[in-house]
Amino acid sequence: MKDVKGTKGFSTLLQNKFGYIFGIYVFTFILIMGSKIISPNFGTWSQVESIVVISSLMVLIGFGQGLVILLGELDLSIGSIISLSGVLTASWLSFDPSFNNFFNIILILILIGLINGIGITMLKVPSFIMTLAMQMIIAGVALGITRGTVPGTSPLFLEKLMTGKWMSIPIPVFILIVMAIVGTFIQSQSILGRKLYSIGSNRTASHLAGLPVNLIITVAFIISSICAGLTGMMLVGYSGGATLSMGNTYLLPSIAMVVIGGSSILGGSGNYLGTVGAAIFLTAISTIIQALGLSQGWQTFIYGFMILLVLSFFRKELYVLAKNLKTDIKGLNYTGNKKSSEEVEKIN
Amino acid sequence: MDLATKKPKKSSSFIHLFSNGTLIAGVLFLSIFSIYVSNTNNALSIFTINNLFNNTIALAIAAVGLTLVILSGGFDLSVGSLIVLANVMIASQGAVTFGELGSNLLFVFVVILAIGAINGFFIAYVGVQPIATTLATMIMCQGIALVIMPSPGGSVSPLIYSGLTSTLFGFLPIAFVILLFIMLLWALLKRTSFGVNVYAIGADERSATQAGINTRKVKFLVYVVASFFYAIAGVMYSAQTASGDPNGSTLFLLLVFAAVAIGGTQFGGGKGGAVGSILGACILTLLQVTLFAVGVSSFYTSIFQGVILILSVVLGSLSSKIGRWGESQ
Numbered sequence: 302m303k304d305v306k307g308t309k310g311f312s313t314l315l316q317n318k319f320g321y322i323f324g325i326y327v328f329t330f331i332l333i334m335g336s337k338i339i340s341p342n343f344g345t346w347s348q349v350e351s352i353v354v355i356s357s358l359m360v361l362i363g364f365g366q367g368l369v370i371l372l373g374e375l376d377l378s379i380g381s382i383i384s385l386s387g388v389l390t391a392s393w394l395s396f397d398p399s400f401n402n403f404f405n406i407i408l409i410l411i412l413i414g415l416i417n418g419i420g421i422t423m424l425k426v427p428s429f430i431m432t433l434a435m436q437m438i439i440a441g442v443a444l445g446i447t448r449g450t451v452p453g454t455s456p457l458f459l460e461k462l463m464t465g466k467w468m469s470i471p472i473p474v475f476i477l478i479v480m481a482i483v484g485t486f487i488q489s490q491s492i493l494g495r496k497l498y499s500i501g502s503n504r505t506a507s508h509l510a511g512l513p514v515n516l517i518i519t520v521a522f523i524i525s526s527i528c529a530g531l532t533g534m535m536l537v538g539y540s541g542g543a544t545l546s547m548g549n550t551y552l553l554p555s556i557a558m559v560v561i562g563g564s565s566i567l568g569g570s571g572n573y574l575g576t577v578g579a580a581i582f583l584t585a586i587s588t589i590i591q592a593l594g595l596s597q598g599w600q601t602f603i604y605g606f607m608i609l610l611v612l613s614f615f616r617k618e619l620y621v622l623a624k625n626l627k628t629d630i631k632g633l634n635y636t637g638n639k640k641s642s643e644e645v646e647k648i649n
Numbered sequence: 650m651d652l653a654t655k656k657p658k659k660s661s662s663f664i665h666l667f668s669n670g671t672l673i674a675g676v677l678f679l680s681i682f683s684i685y686v687s688n689t690n691n692a693l694s695i696f697t698i699n700n701l702f703n704n705t706i707a708l709a710i711a712a713v714g715l716t717l718v719i720l721s722g723g724f725d726l727s728v729g730s731l732i733v734l735a736n737v738m739i740a741s742q743g744a745v746t747f748g749e750l751g752s753n754l755l756f757v758f759v760v761i762l763a764i765g766a767i768n769g770f771f772i773a774y775v776g777v778q779p780i781a782t783t784l785a786t787m788i789m790c791q792g793i794a795l796v797i798m799p800s801p802g803g804s805v806s807p808l809i810y811s812g813l814t815s816t817l818f819g820f821l822p823i824a825f826v827i828l829l830f831i832m833l834l835w836a837l838l839k840r841t842s843f844g845v846n847v848y849a850i851g852a853d854e855r856s857a858t859q860a861g862i863n864t865r866k867v868k869f870l871v872y873v874v875a876s877f878f879y880a881i882a883g884v885m886y887s888a889q890t891a892s893g894d895p896n897g898s899t900l901f902l903l904l905v906f907a908a909v910a911i912g913g914t915q916f917g918g919g920k921g922g923a924v925g926s927i928l929g930a931c932i933l934t935l936l937q938v939t940l941f942a943v944g945v946s947s948f949y950t951s952i953f954q955g956v957i958l959i960l961s962v963v964l965g966s967l968s969s970k971i972g973r974w975g976e977s978q
Contacts (some may be wrong), residue, residue, distance in 0.1 A: 424963050427916045433907065436903070444951070559786060598799060599791065605785045605787070605789035608785040612785065613777055
């Protein structure tokens with residue numbers, strides 16, 4: 302039987318959770334520094350700055366989606382929620398930036414999360430389907446209330462927030478750092494976070510232990526909805542307007558950054574710092590690829606390829622396969638015949 | 650009484666009818682169809698029925714492929730992209746003769762099956778989660794499609810777009826014939842040991858492994874066979890749109906998943922079938938035309954589709970509860 306030697310060495314280092322997260326940050330750093338080889342314009346502070354600013358738009362949904370995935374569920378409605386929130390922000394808050402309007406938008410977001418939660422916990426609809434349906438419904442609602450035309454304005458306070466600087470550092474950078482600290486604290490250290498990990502690992506045991514499972518799941522979806530909504534607002538401030546499809550490009554990356562960040566898609570494990578690292582990593586890759594000047598198609602292809610590479614790079618099975626391949630190759634002596642099993646044993 | 654000889658009570662056959670998720674889909678389909686017929690002139694003419702089939706078939710075949718993956722307990726986000734890739738590969742060639750078309754289609758099938766094999770390899774042998782792998786391949790295929798055709802255009806061979814969308818003998822829609830062929834294929838697949846293994850793995854993977862099933866090989870093959878269906882769906886999609894569009898994938902992806910869910914296939918695997926998914930696809934497209942016929946603004950179509958999706962899943966789980974209650978009486 303082939304020896305499953307994956308217990309020592311590089312692959313083990315990566316298997317350890319914190320080693321993995323540290324690895325992502327280091328890899329991203331090397332990537333950015335290494336891109337200097339391609340052109341002196343790369344790897345500069347301003348490029349790093351823009352990468353962090355763009356990442357800051359993603360970390361909030363990464364948090365929301367991360368909490369949901371921690372439970373072993375999925376929230377596919379965030380794309381439409383971002384768009385709806387953006388549309389409402391552009392329509393209401395641009396002309397009347399009052400706390401009243403802001404609060405109303407938050408209420409709508411809470412309602413959406415509540416509907417998701419009720420459908421998933423009480424009606425027992427699988428989260429994938431429930432949030433998929435909500436994605437369709439919310440997109441339809443947004444289309445219906447705007448009749449296809451969206452006001453192209455954004456509230457002044459949001460624009461100042463997203464494009465302004467403090468101590469000559471863009472404000473979004475601070476948003477990212479604060480979010481990283483707060484988010485990691487909530488997910489890993491708070492009581493709510495602990496309960497989420499528990500439910501994600503073993504729902505039945507958590508239920509029997511007395512946790513209000515349905516309530517917590519609903520809360521997670523409400524948080525996810527609010528995060529998506531806030532991201533929509535940030536986007537409006539950043540780009541100066543809203544469109545009906547602005548949120549669509551954020552759905553799949555939100556899943557990607559949680560998964561690449563080390564969380565298990567089945568729930569029960571993960572660390573928000575990893576998600577943040579993955580967000581920066583993905584943004585860095587797409588920025589560098591874009592700057593390479595390749596066509597849109599090649600950019601997209603390389604982006605997907607990198608994701609697959611990173612994902613499989615951290616799988617033990619890959620090393621087992623490679624090792625077995627090595628043994629097979631060594632098992633052929635110079636005349637091309639397979640060596641006897643004793644000789645193979647000696648190699649190992 | 651000797652327990653060994655006590656026969657289990659046969660559940661009332663009426664209740665038993667309700668425990669089938671596919672049946673719910675069928676009922677839903679018929680109700681929507683009747684609304685459609687009562688609101689459209691010439692609803693039952695050959696022309697409109699042919700149109701209905703042509704508009705549904707790509708979604709239906711894609712849903713069959715995805716059903717196989719979901720049954721095994723897996724997940725496939727690359728459905729939309731593979732179909733789009735097939736579409737641009739066909740539209741960029743615009744084959745005229747049978748020979749050109751033949752080699753074009755052969756190449757398309759080889760490429761799509763190869764990508765399915767890549768999916769299967771990374772999922773079954775490297776162990777990357779299906780959702781993550783297919784996410785990556787989806788993005789890669791999107792990229793390749795954009796490289797082949799940076800913006801919508803091209804032309805699909807007339808042999809396909811008029812050949813596959815018309816009728817045989819003047820009244821039988823070719824799309825319907827193809828659909829029957831697919832259903833036959835599925836019925837055969839279900840009866841092979843491969844088909845049985847897929848259901849087994851989906852129901853309980855660990856038991857299946859311990860029962861001696863080579864789970865890795867079956868999981869690998871699932872993605873390859875599914876991609877075969879996606880390739881066919883891609884051809885039919887090209888027949889329907891008659892041009893190439895590298896950007897169409899996300900909406901289609903959602904609809905394919907919705908079709909599978911409406912059809913009653915469980916997302917954990919092990920339960921369901923292609924017939925339901927085909928019905929689900931029919932319901933979704935029929936809904937679109939019915940809403941239009943009734944006079945609902947097209948702005949609200951997706952709201953209805955979303956509500957139907959939730960309703961059908963709730964009805965499905967409700968019906969299986971009724972079925973279990975019926976059996977316990």
